[in-house]
Amino acid sequence: xxxxxxxxxxxxxxxxxxxxxxxxxxxxxxxxxxxxxxxxxxxxxxxxxxxxxxxxxxxxxxxxxxxxxxxxxxxxxxxxxxxxxxxxxxxxxxxxxxxxxxxxxxxxxxxxxxxxxxxxxxxxxxxxxxxxxxxxxxxxxxxxxxxxxxxxxxxxxxxxxxxxxxxxxxxxxxxxxxxxxxxxxxxxxxxxxxxxxxxxxxxxxxxxxxxxxxxxxxxxxxxxxxxxxxxxxxxxxxxxxxxxxxxxxxxxxxxxxxxxxxxxxxxxxxxxxxxxxxxxxxxxxxxxxxxxxxxxxxxxxxxxxxxxxxxxxxxxxxxxxxxxxxxxxxxxxxxxxxxxxxxxxxxxxxxxxxxxxxxxxxxxxxxxxxxxxxxxxxxxxxxxxxxxxxxxxxxxxxxxxxxxxxxxxxxxxxxxxxxxxxxxxxxxxxxxxxxxxxxxxxxxxxxxxxxxxxxxxxxxxxxxxxxxxxxxxxxxxxxxxxxxxxxxxxxxxxxxxxxxxxxxxxxxxxxxxxxxxxxxxxxxxxxxxxxxxxxxxxxxxxxxxxxxxxxxxxxxxxxxxxxxxxxxxxxxxxxxxxxxxxxxxxxxxxxxxxxxxxxxxxxxxxxxxxxxxxxxxxxxxxxxxx
Amino acid sequence: xxxxxxxxxxxxxxxxxxxxxxxxxxxxxxxxxxxxxxxxxxxxxxxxxxxxxxxxxxxxxxxxxxxxxxxxxxxxxxxxxxxxxxxxxxxxxxxxxxxxxxxxxxxxxxxxxxxxxxxxxxxxxxxxxxxxxxxx
Numbered sequence: 013x014x015x016x017x018x019x020x021x022x023x024x025x026x027x028x029x030x031x032x033x034x035x036x037x038x039x040x041x042x043x044x045x046x047x048x049x050x051x052x053x054x055x056x057x058x059x060x061x062x063x064x065x066x067x068x069x070x071x072x073x074x075x076x077x078x079x080x081x082x083x084x085x086x087x088x089x090x091x092x093x094x095x096x097x098x099x100x101x102x103x104x105x106x107x108x109x110x111x112x113x114x115x116x117x118x119x120x121x122x123x124x125x126x127x128x129x130x131x132x133x134x135x136x137x138x139x140x141x142x143x144x145x146x147x148x149x150x151x152x153x154x155x156x157x158x159x160x161x162x163x164x165x166x167x168x169x170x171x172x173x174x175x176x177x178x179x180x181x182x183x184x185x186x187x188x189x190x191x192x193x194x195x196x197x198x199x200x201x202x203x204x205x206x207x208x209x210x211x212x213x214x215x216x217x218x219x220x221x222x223x224x225x226x227x228x229x230x231x232x233x234x235x236x237x238x239x240x241x242x243x244x245x246x247x248x249x250x251x252x253x254x255x256x257x258x259x260x261x262x263x264x265x266x267x268x269x270x271x272x273x274x275x276x277x278x279x280x281x282x283x284x285x286x287x288x289x290x291x292x293x294x295x296x297x298x299x300x301x302x303x304x305x306x307x308x309x310x311x312x313x314x315x316x317x318x319x320x321x322x323x324x325x326x327x328x329x330x331x332x333x334x335x336x337x338x339x340x341x342x343x344x345x346x347x348x349x350x351x352x353x354x355x356x357x358x359x360x361x362x363x364x365x366x367x368x369x370x371x372x373x374x375x376x377x378x379x380x381x382x383x384x385x386x387x388x389x390x391x392x393x394x395x396x397x398x399x400x401x402x403x404x405x406x407x408x409x410x411x412x413x414x415x416x417x418x419x420x421x422x423x424x425x426x427x428x429x430x431x432x433x434x435x436x437x438x439x440x441x442x443x444x445x446x447x448x449x450x451x452x453x454x455x456x457x458x459x460x461x462x463x464x465x466x467x468x469x470x471x472x473x474x475x476x477x478x479x480x481x482x483x484x485x486x487x488x489x490x491x492x493x494x495x496x497x498x499x500x501x502x503x504x505x506x507x508x509x510x511x512x513x514x515x516x517x518x519x520x521x522x523x524x525x526x527x528x529x530x531x532x533x534x535x536x537x538x539x540x541x542x543x544x545x546x547x548x549x550x551x552x553x554x555x556x557x558x559x560x561x562x563x564x565x566x567x568x569x570x571x572x573x574x575x576x577x578x579x580x581x582x583x584x585x586x587x588x589x590x591x592x593x594x595x596x597x598x599x600x601x602x603x604x605x606x607x608x609x610x611x612x613x614x615x616x617x618x619x620x621x622x623x624x625x626x627x628x629x630x631x632x633x634x635x636x637x638x
Numbered sequence: 639x640x641x642x643x644x645x646x647x648x649x650x651x652x653x654x655x656x657x658x659x660x661x662x663x664x665x666x667x668x669x670x671x672x673x674x675x676x677x678x679x680x681x682x683x684x685x686x687x688x689x690x691x692x693x694x695x696x697x698x699x700x701x702x703x704x705x706x707x708x709x710x711x712x713x714x715x716x717x718x719x720x721x722x723x724x725x726x727x728x729x730x731x732x733x734x735x736x737x738x739x740x741x742x743x744x745x746x747x748x749x750x751x752x753x754x755x756x757x758x759x760x761x762x763x764x765x766x767x768x769x770x771x772x773x774x
Contacts (some may be wrong), residue, residue, distance in 0.1 A: 072743030075678025247744075254741045382678030 053154035054091075054140035054161065055198065055221035060208050060300065062238035063224035063231050072244070076230075079378045082387040083395065085228035087145035089205045094120055096142050098149050099168035103175050106166050109189055113165070115139075124153055124164055139164065141226075143197070143205050146170065147444040148181055152197055158218040163192035169445070180553035180577050183442060183520055183636040195219055203296070204281035207232045210300045224300075233277050233377070235264045235305045264306035267372060272359075274370035277305045279355030282371075284316045284341050284348060286330060288323070317356060319346040340635045343440075344464035347452050349517060351443030352638040357452030363409070373408070374400045406432040422489050428530035429473065438469035439525060442517055443638035445557050447524040458483040458495055461506065465518055465630070471506035472525050475535040478608050479506045504621065505608045507535075511543050512622065515630040516552040523547050523555050527562025537566050539609040541594045542617060548587040553577055554636075563590065568598035641719035642704040648723050649700030656693030656730060663690055685737025685745050693730030696759070700726050703766060710773060714766075721762035728755035 050056040057065075070077040080086055090096040100122060106113040114125045114133060123136035141152040141161060149168045152161040167178045179188050192201075198219035202209035208224035208231065224231065231237055240262040244250050253260050259268055266277040280303050287293040292312035295302070302311040314323050316330070318338050330337050343349050348356040354371070363369040376397040379390050390396070399405075407414050413432075423429030435456055439447040456469035458479050470482040479501040486492040500509060511522040525531055526540045544566070547559035556576040563569045574586050595615060605611040610621045663686055666674040674683055700722050707714045728751045735748020
């Protein structure tokens with residue numbers, strides 16, 4: 013072969029490689045562009061105002077990005093994928109209220125088909141978003157109507173790895189069948205479960221919603237970042253801030269705010285809030301929140317405190333339009349009773365008046381230790397700062413008590429009874445199927461139980477004691493006046509009364525509390541069985557769930573199977589089985605029961621007492637949503 | 639001592655130091671020392687890596703400068719020799735100090751030594767290139 017011909021072929025080969033490479037690049041560019049096309053069946057992420065998303069923050073704040081990325085704030089709302097849709101392989105067939113649902117996977121997408129009982133399955137509808145990733149996750153379906161979402165009627169309870177009807181994952185009256193209506197996510201959930209959500213109502217059931225970012229991202233707390241990034245491209249500016257420790261006015265840093273402003277950063281969502289008026293509601297709906305982190309004014313909204321003098325007109329309007337609004341969120345004295353609304357409690361705490369107390373007095377959003385294992389533990393443990401699970405949380409301000417814990421608490425130092433937060437922040441709020449500490453710092457009293465039906469901290473731990481016992485202790489130790497008490501309050505353990513005759517919210521708190529180890533340790537475990545077994549048939553699913561969970565903490569009942577969402581007959585059968593198991597297999601023959609437990613020597617209820625308490629039950633419907 | 643000898647000696651000792659630093663960084667990785675490998679310490683990791691890389695590269699530049707002058711039979715200007723040696727010190731030191739204290743995505747103030755080192759390096763390299771060109 014002549015030399016020139018050989019080099020021609022080599023040239024052709026090189027050219028072919030270059031052309032091939034170019035074609036491959038064009039194909040991948042086309043694919044990438046096609047993937048960037050926004051879906052039209054769900055809310056989408058869009059460029060809104062000066063929001064730049066967490067991706068832009070990451071480069072300069074890798075540690076903060078890492079802690080946020082591990083937090084449940086990030087995963088509060090996610091696009092449904094095999095990784096984000098939890099429990100997607102656990103169950104495929106669901107039935108509820110006369111309808112069957114089939115959850116199917118096709119590639120990386122999930123679809124739900126529905127049929128009425130006996131009918132054929134209809135068209136598949138895509139699962140497009142998921143909300144929640146810590147306790148509970150609710151999948152959302154395309155409504156085939158703009159960017160409107162419809163609730164998949166089942167939620168995944170993450171700790172239990174089970175699916176349950178959404179209406180039975182909140183404390184809701186048994187007759188309550190559907191929790192979220194079509195468009196509820198667009199019209200309500202996205203107010204707080206995304207960053208800068210714009211609901212954008214169109215008409216009828218149609219929404220054209222968009223967000224700056226799914227989940228609660230950097231700019232939700234630090235304000236929008238475009239100006240901050242533009243200014244800080246200048247290295248001299250950055251180093252001036254680093255070396256002088258000056259505040260950068262182009263961004264909000266809650267850690268450097270006064271208590272009220274810092275607290276409001278969290279309180280913009282973690283509170284019971286309402287719109288100032290219809291115009292503000294429409295503005296919020298169209299443009300999203302106008303609140304800028306670092307300020308006290310929510311602008312379009314206000315924090316609803318039942319007893320505060322502000323916004324009287326708006327609160328009267330709420331009372332008129334939604335009579336149960338306050339009852340379903342607050343105890344009678346105005347203390348918030350639902351979880352997720354901690355700022356209401358914080359704002360009502362005496363500590364708040366000092367001006368330095370805020371959420372980040374005890375919690376931190378960005379731990380300095382960014383090892384993944386540390387971050388995971390931090391995220392699962394309420395994002396608490398180090399040592400904040402100890403008395404240090406309170407002693408950082410109330411230093412005078414450090415040397416007299418025993419004399420102040422009348423409990424041995426180091427015991428659960430001496431822990432500041434066990435008395436001053438008892439587990440009196442409820443949501444997502446569990447009790448949680450009240451964030452309104454208060455002192456225990458018998459009056460709160462008598463007047464407002466709220467369990468006091470003493471009897472939440474000393475479950476086997478009467479209100480009279482507590483009144484006596486509080487009188488002797490803290491000179492609290494002794495209230496007038498009924499005969500039952502003098503003779504029957506407060507928790508026994510509450511779990512039988514309290515409203516459903518109170519029953520749920522006590523059912524949860526009976527599984528609380530410090531309470532079991534001091535109150536004994538033997539007498540708790542019949543109460544928890546009885547409560548497994550409570551009309552409220554949330555109460556049944558907590559009874560079951562608490563029963564599992566008792567000897568002999570670890571892993572006890574129970575479907576808390578089953579029908580009445582199955583519930584009774586399970587409870588009957590549990591009672592027989594306790595009486596025959598678990599209960600020791602020599603077990604004795606204190607008089608105030610209202611149990612007979614054989615462990616069964618004192619019939620007359622039980623019937624009387626049950627007849628006195630507060631059956632007022634109650635809905636405690638998070 | 640000839641100026642080229644000074645750069646050769648510096649280069650080889652510098653190579654010893656920065657190859658050792660590479661070993662230290664490997665150890666920090668191996669034992670997963672949080673101060674170095676945690677996500678929040680990404681800037682420190684980058685700075686130390688750059689200190690290692692630049693220290694090693696500058697050591698080689700000094701050796702190359704010394705060998706070039708010997709091979710081509712010309713004398714390395716004293717200012718060039720010193721520039722290259724200081725570049726070989728300040729470059730890795732700037733990155734290293736910049737990694738000791740970091741501000742999120744920003745290195746510490748030590749990193750400001752790097753531009754000074756860059757000027758010295760450019761001066762040395764350009765000067766050698768010009769001197770070599772004049773030899774032809």
